[in-house]
Amino acid sequence: MTGLKADWASHPIFEGLAPDCIEIFARTAKVEEFEPRDLIFHEGEEADRFYLVLEGTVVIQIFVNERGPVNIETVGCGEVLGWSWLVEPYRWHFDAQATVPTKLIAFNARRVRESFESRPDFGFALMKRFLPVIVQRLQATRLQLLDVYDVPS
């Protein structure tokens, strides 16, 4: 296993995937580094990548006129960043920005998606791994919406 592959292949999201499937990811994986305030992706643009956070923190934002960028949540070390590549029309739903010096592994989403056409079992295995990520974000957002620490006066 190459040094780079060792960084990501043991992550739970890849756990138990067939070696030839892992190989597809391996062929497209590359390290990207960002400085604080660097934009990693932008709402509306094509979602052609997804990431694993190796170091640093990424903040998910929505830009609102008059309010500027509103920070919704952070994605930290060891977490998956980006699920828009799995859902048509494959465009980013939010902005993502590094808050500190940040190192990510980027995977080429287009290549992975293409592989699903010939290997639906890959697609199914990947969906089973990414859906919990999406559900967890959804649940977290709902909980955030509750404003649980507020005291109604």
Place this chain on the structure above:
Amino acid sequence: MSPLELDHSTGVATGDPMLPDWYTVERVRRENHDTFTLELRARDGETHFAFLPGQFNMLYVFGVGEAPISISGNPAATDRVVHTTRAVGTVTRAMWRFKRGDAIGVRGPFGTHWPVEQAEGRDLVLVTGGIGLAPLRPVIYHVLAHRQAYGRVVLLYGARTPDDLLYDEELLFPPQPLSIDVDVTVDRAVAGWRGRIGVVTSLISRAPIHPDNAVAMLCGPEVMMRFAVQALMTRGVPVDRIYVSLERNMKCGVGFCGHCQYGPAFICRDGPVFRFDAIERFFGVREI
């Protein structure tokens, strides 16, 4: 001399449980815009107040009333009584106005405690939100004093905004790093906040613990704990090693008044700390 004395073998205070003892407010520390810490000493003679982490006192303000407040001091420091609370009710708002030298009535300690001894040899994950950090601070004191007895110790703490964070200088962002992992998040960021944003339960999935050898202690809003329990179980923390601290209305603190009933339990007497499997069947029942 306190009318109540803690029997360490049973955790029960003996004496007339309805009669407050008088303490003097030694120090009032404003933690944030509505949260404060009181340091109390006995009004007469030497202070000797023993308690177990997780227990609470009934605090009485002259003529105003009484409220159950968790003890948030160091369990090894029996020469003072420390409470951190939020000024949100009639009694706690009156306490917010306390000044050094004021008198306060204390009954306690009451209730069950966190399983700090059973947790020895294991990883610890403390999942807390808001004022829920206060009842867990005694556990952190205990762990820091007996650091070798535990494995990885992780504090996950969520607050509404960065301005609401509790114990930030001494615990969350201390000048010298502590020997535990502290992960802090806020629901709503403000300009300049460089830390995590999002709910505290999101921190559980990546907490650096061995789930099969971990003990989890949860304290915070009940809805937060519902999600946290789920996330912990997803991680593989066994249900009989998850502990939660619950809150209900309390008038007596000793199981007579009926107010704090939770299923078959009186939270004042059988809680506030419960092993999760003991109350699991009631945890999701609405208006229980």
Place this chain on the structure above:
Amino acid sequence: MAKGSGKKGSAMRGIGPFGRPSRVIPKESLRNLLEVLRLRGYTLIGPTVRDQAIVYDEISSPQELPIGWTDRQGPGTYRLERREDDAFFGFVVGPQSWKKFFFPPAQRLFQISRDGKEIHTTPDPVQTRKRALIGVRPCELRALAIQDRVFTGGAYVDGSYRRLREDVFILAVNCGEPAATCFCASLDTGPQVTDGFDLAITEVIEGTRHEFIVHVGSELGARVLEAVPSREATDADSATEREIVQRATRRMSRALERSQLKELLYRNYESPRWDQVAARCLSCANCTMVCPTCFCSTVEDVTDLSGDHAERRRLWDSCFTMDFSYIVGGSVRASTRARYRHWLTHKLATWQDQFGVIGCVGCGRCITWCPVGIDLTEEVAALRGRESPDGGSGAIQENHHDRTES
């Protein structure tokens, strides 16, 4: 105070728990019996008619008992009526129970005075005096035993309750006629006393005969009875008594099925039946005020105008009030559905886990004094009915998985 140890049913054979044969006294001797108690320093407390109801209060002679009165009870109704005889105990139970003497409806716990830096706490002295309870029904005796467990049986002891319960003489009365709301027979809490008394009597009225068959339940009871002229009970007396008590059982129209009661309620937190009963329940708290076992209380803190004197009082409270479950932000049990469910589930199920017994003694007060006549025996039967294959609509399932739904 008599401590229960008697073997159940022994009184039926004419032998009291202390191995003494039962005795018989004429009705006139009731006066002597009460006089003996008075001379021994007991304050007499017994049933008496006031405000068109039978209440418990201090009495000085049998003449103050509700002689010739009976109570006609039903769901949401209570009326005193004249009897055709001069029975002393020809009624069942009124709105009050004996608990008010040991767990007072309002009680000062302590006073505090502030004088500069000095603070003085003065616990309220508990007025202890010897009290004789005259005419305690079997169900009420059981209720006292239950409250004893609540206030004195745990890790903490309610000092006031314990002191008030000392030096209490109990003259119990077996039941000959149940009210329409009674169901003690189904709970084994009546209509005959088994233990926990000093003396227990059965009132016998047949033609011109008007006597009491007396059972001794304690040494103290024996000594009190010795001072009163009596004769030994015959087999015929025992047969008469047996018939009186059995008649009461036969006439009892209500029943609470005890089998699997705890499990039934634990299974039914989400039963639609709670919505039906909540549609009728006024959340008025009457049932908890008349219940002889309900023990919930609140406290009240007051100060005088100078601000230097404060006191703390304990008052009866009810789980039917909105404030009862209030925590910062709101009440936990905001709906009537949740409050009725809490009350009934506590009484019949969680009580068992807390105190080892069910919290109901079958006195029927909660049925009688409910303004809309809600009947807990009917509610329990309805919960059972919904679970039986042919009963009710829709299966009822435990539902504690809300949190896993998306």
